[in-house]
Amino acid sequence: MKIRKKAPKPALTKPPLYLIGYRGTAPPIEELKAWYDLHYGGPLLGQEGSGSPTLVVRHGPWQAHIATKLPEANAAEWHRLLAWGHQALGTVAPTAVGPGIIVDTILLTARLARGLTLLTQGTAFDLTCHDYLNPSDWQDRPLNMFMIQDHVSIRHQETEDGAADWFYTLGLTKFGLDELELIQPRGLPERETIELLLSAVDEVQRGGHNPKVGQNLDLPDLAQTVRIVKHRTAAPTGQMRAFRQIADVSIEG
Structure with a gap:
């Protein structure tokens, strides 16, 4: 009996991390x-997706999905959310992976978004951090360098009652983690x-x-200790996210 080899399963994709308009x-x-x-x-290797404008690319064991130009119907859905006049739209999304390689997968995704931004001289929008990135805004890091501040941003606004300052992160959800927040007197x-x-x-x-x-x-880098004091959900960007509130307890005995 002839044994039929199973076709490899396609890598599961997540929603885009970056939109690139140009x-x-x-x-x-x-x-x-x-x-x-x-x-x-x-080498960056690519395999055309079947019947899809998205290309699956791979560098070593890490994979991402990239569309250099979405069909007009797909792009129109995103254009309503974005404050720019770019006509064409590309996307970059990570594959669904386990925690062991998620950092390198996020790095691959960011590098592809940087490349598409530079090659098109367009503008990238980080959907998680809600940041717009022009070609000059990207940080050029060597292959073996990872800096968390390249992928997570800190935002600041008043609390709803105006009595305190609310500091919070945007970007930890890229790594499958809750965002952090800190509330302090104004x-x-x-x-x-x-x-x-x-x-x-x-x-x-x-x-x-x-x-x-x-x-x-x-x-250790600050010689301080913080405590997780609360877990809640909030929607500072219009999309509900989970937050874990921290408080500085270094002054406690």
Whole structure:
């Protein structure tokens, strides 16, 4: 009896992390591959998706989905959400992966978005962080460097009652984690609070899981300790997200 080999299952995709708007013609995928190989060593391999404008690309064990130009009907859905006049639209999305390679998969996705932004001289929109990125806004990092602040942003606004300052992160959800927040009295210095949040973000991302309410997090780079004091949901960008509130407990005995 002849044994029939099973076709490999396609990599599952997540919603896009980046939208790239531009004018003119989409760059050939071979041009993107050449750019990527020059900057990150490559080889970047690609396989056309069946009946889809999306291309599955791979660098080593990491995969992402990229569409250099969406059909007009698909692009129109995104254009309603974006404050720009670009006519063409590309997307970059990570594949659904386990926690062991999620950091490298997010890095691959960001590098592809950077490449498409530079090659088109367009504008990228980070859907998680709600940041617009022009070609000059991208940080050029070597292949072996990962910096969490490239993927997570800190936002600041008043609480709903106006009685306190609300600092919160956008971007940890890229790594399958809850966002962090910190609420403090109005008028306190912002810089120290932002440094505290970024340090906590780094520790949570390195740990790879959400800390429990009541758990302490040591922040060695600041010689401080924070505690997870609350878990809730909020929608600062219009989309509901889970947040874990931290408080500085370093002054406690």
